Amino acid sequence: MASSQVSRLRSTRLNPSLIFGAALIGFMVLVAVIGPSLVNEKLARVGAVEPNLPPSAEYTFGTDSQGREVFTTLILAVPPTLRIGLIAGVISVILGLVLGLIAGFFGGWADWVIRTFSDVLMAVPALAFMILIVARMQRPDITVVAVVVGFLTWPGTARGIRSMVLSIRERSYTAIARANGESEVEVLFREIMPNLLPIMLASFIGAVTMGIYTVMGLEVLGLGSNVIPSLGMMIFWSQRFSAVLRGMYWWWGPPIIAIALIFIGLYFLSFGLDRFINPAIPVRRSRPRQPRNRSPVSVSAAPNAALEVKNLSVIYETPAGVVKAVDDVSFTLGPGERMGLIGESGSGKTTMATAIMRLSRPPAYIVGGQVLLGGQDLLNLPDRELSRLRLKEIALMPQAAMNSLNPVVRIGAQFEDAIATHLGRLPRKQVDDMITQALTKVGLKREMARRFPHQLSGGMKQRVAMAIATLLHPKVIIADEPTSALDVVVQQQVMHTLGRLQEELGAAVLLIGHDMGLITQFADSVGVLYAGKLVERGNVQEVLDNPLHPYTRMLIDSLPTLDGKRALVGIPGLPPELLKLPAGCAFHPRCPFAMDRCRVETPAAQSPLAGRQVACHLYPGRDGLPPLEVQIDTGSQAALAVDKQAGA
Numbered sequence: 001m002a003s004s005q006v007s008r009l010r011s012t013r014l015n016p017s018l019i020f021g022a023a024l025i026g027f028m029v030l031v032a033v034i035g036p037s038l039v040n041e042k043l044a045r046v047g048a049v050e051p052n053l054p055p056s057a058e059y060t061f062g063t064d065s066q067g068r069e070v071f072t073t074l075i076l077a078v079p080p081t082l083r084i085g086l087i088a089g090v091i092s093v094i095l096g097l098v099l100g101l102i103a104g105f106f107g108g109w110a111d112w113v114i115r116t117f118s119d120v121l122m123a124v125p126a127l128a129f130m131i132l133i134v135a136r137m138q139r140p141d142i143t144v145v146a147v148v149v150g151f152l153t154w155p156g157t158a159r160g161i162r163s164m165v166l167s168i169r170e171r172s173y174t175a176i177a178r179a180n181g182e183s184e185v186e187v188l189f190r191e192i193m194p195n196l197l198p199i200m201l202a203s204f205i206g207a208v209t210m211g212i213y214t215v216m217g218l219e220v221l222g223l224g225s226n227v228i229p230s231l232g233m234m235i236f237w238s239q240r241f242s243a244v245l246r247g248m249y250w251w252w253g254p255p256i257i258a259i260a261l262i263f264i265g266l267y268f269l270s271f272g273l274d275r276f277i278n279p280a281i282p283v284r285r286s287r288p289r290q291p292r293n294r295s296p297v298s299v300s301a302a303p304n305a306a307l308e309v310k311n312l313s314v315i316y317e318t319p320a321g322v323v324k325a326v327d328d329v330s331f332t333l334g335p336g337e338r339m340g341l342i343g344e345s346g347s348g349k350t351t352m353a354t355a356i357m358r359l360s361r362p363p364a365y366i367v368g369g370q371v372l373l374g375g376q377d378l379l380n381l382p383d384r385e386l387s388r389l390r391l392k393e394i395a396l397m398p399q400a401a402m403n404s405l406n407p408v409v410r411i412g413a414q415f416e417d418a419i420a421t422h423l424g425r426l427p428r429k430q431v432d433d434m435i436t437q438a439l440t441k442v443g444l445k446r447e448m449a450r451r452f453p454h455q456l457s458g459g460m461k462q463r464v465a466m467a468i469a470t471l472l473h474p475k476v477i478i479a480d481e482p483t484s485a486l487d488v489v490v491q492q493q494v495m496h497t498l499g500r501l502q503e504e505l506g507a508a509v510l511l512i513g514h515d516m517g518l519i520t521q522f523a524d525s526v527g528v529l530y531a532g533k534l535v536e537r538g539n540v541q542e543v544l545d546n547p548l549h550p551y552t553r554m555l556i557d558s559l560p561t562l563d564g565k566r567a568l569v570g571i572p573g574l575p576p577e578l579l580k581l582p583a584g585c586a587f588h589p590r591c592p593f594a595m596d597r598c599r600v601e602t603p604a605a606q607s608p609l610a611g612r613q614v615a616c617h618l619y620p621g622r623d624g625l626p627p628l629e630v631q632i633d634t635g636s637q638a639a640l641a642v643d644k645q646a647g648a
């Protein structure tokens, strides 16, 4: 197993299903391993004890009609039942893995042969086939049956493995691994195999269950061994002697309960293992309670705001703890305003955009705040009303929007879906006109509607995403890094298109990104996000001329100037880990103005200048930052230091 997989296993929490399933199966395995040595085997032989006795101090589970003690017979019946499952599971998974890997990884004729053979095998009715085999045996041997079940169930595993290999083989990280020099065998073992672990475990448990189930089925029909006790044969004999009609619950009940415990244990184990191994499946505890809003600051009262975000807080529940990715953020977006939201990677921009649309999914939880759109709080609207508002009133171009287009649906059909969802069935001509108009607005020809996404360039796909987002003329558009992964020329074209659309629709735009230059060129106002907090907000020109927060100042100083006269200044240190945020102001380890107070007290948002918002202990009491001295080093980079004379 690759080391990344091991660390993933370690870092993922145990979950109740896994614990319960493992405990049940562990108990049955314990019974199977040590049980036989604790009972007197002779009591399970026919005629060993007086028949038909109910439970008593002497015979805990009573005796059956053949003169066997039920408890001893039960204990001796558990190991063969589990052994059958194990044999079937191991054979099925080994065959399925090897053949699935060959089919998926090498393809060609090997794939064709394996696929055809497995299709044929899957058409075989397993139980009928087993009855035929067992009926031909002179003394039914359940081990042979288990082996045959293993041989019959591998096609399911092989198919699952094959399709996963086919999909993983084409993913970008395998391409990167190849580009980094990994051979095909290394790609197979390092990149592909770790991803197959969940399906292998699920298939193993499935085959174990199938093995036990098939053998039980045969035994209940009387096609089992009369020599070795088994749960199925116990049920068969209790049936033959009409134990149910005769009220001998102590005979038919225990084997049924034992088999039910094994199946329940296997089910929970499989379910829990999936959650344990797969980090994409959120592990949920109780839903966090909505805390009371804390911050009293709202920079502008917003009688006719397009969008007002008030004290929005979003957390992620991770195995390592709770991450506060958006912390008490408030801002107002006026009608037709272009606001830029800037922040380093991981500062919470996408989390915030998703929460504004109320699209957060576990492990993300919105734990406080309001998102007011036209006087309605999106966070409290019924689902149906919210769906009606999305795209029509507020639209999101998600991060990497161009990759969010459905690869197997033509562009035109993706527009049609959006139209049908919001406007119902419209005449064909009207729909076509709407699509043509939307495509033309973003500079694309009508013919694009007939293409699939992979037939478009990155810039074209981004424009399509923009056309879909603006199709129904929303009043608010949130664009999450619409130009990332595009070259500079295409970036400019996309930004120009977004600007033109915004003007035509008169919509308010929240443009998210980490390119200060690009954002300030486009936006009227800017907000700066640091470690989930909005640390500064104001008019773009005012912020550029007079940044109030030290982080904003450093972001601006890191921009190159056209004349190249100013030295480029890097921001020292690294963005903080949200799980281990420093106490007080999260920026203090990187801040040249940090004071003792900053290390203990979180700064609240305040408005030292009209229309400006900043969260920093340097305010109130000043209307701008103290001077900073730029210390040029030998390279083009420089570090900032406070001019101690004039400093804070």
Ligand SMILES: Nc1ncnc2c1ncn2[C@@H]1O[C@H](COP(=O)(O)OP(=O)(O)OP(=O)(O)O)[C@@H](O)[C@H]1O
Pocket (backbone or CB within 6 Å): 316, 317, 318, 323, 325, 343, 344, 345, 346, 347, 348, 349, 350, 351, 352, 363, 364, 399, 514, 578
């Ligand atoms: N599914 C998740 N589970 C746990 N933590 C998450 C999850 N998604 C995001 N986070 C954490 O939330 C924080 C904010 O992530 P977010 O994607 O909002 O950042 P961002 O500012 O959009 O970054 P980027 O500029 O790279 O897109 C990060 O620290 C990230 O590690």
Ligand code: SF4
Pocket (backbone or CB within 6 Å): 549, 550, 551, 585, 586, 587, 588, 591, 592, 593, 594, 595, 598, 603, 615, 616, 617, 618
């Ligand atoms: S609160 Fe302190 S550490 Fe934080 S930005 Fe302001 S001066 Fe720097």
Ligand SMILES: [Mg+2]
Pocket (backbone or CB within 6 Å): 349, 350, 351, 399, 480
């Ligand atoms: Mg993002």
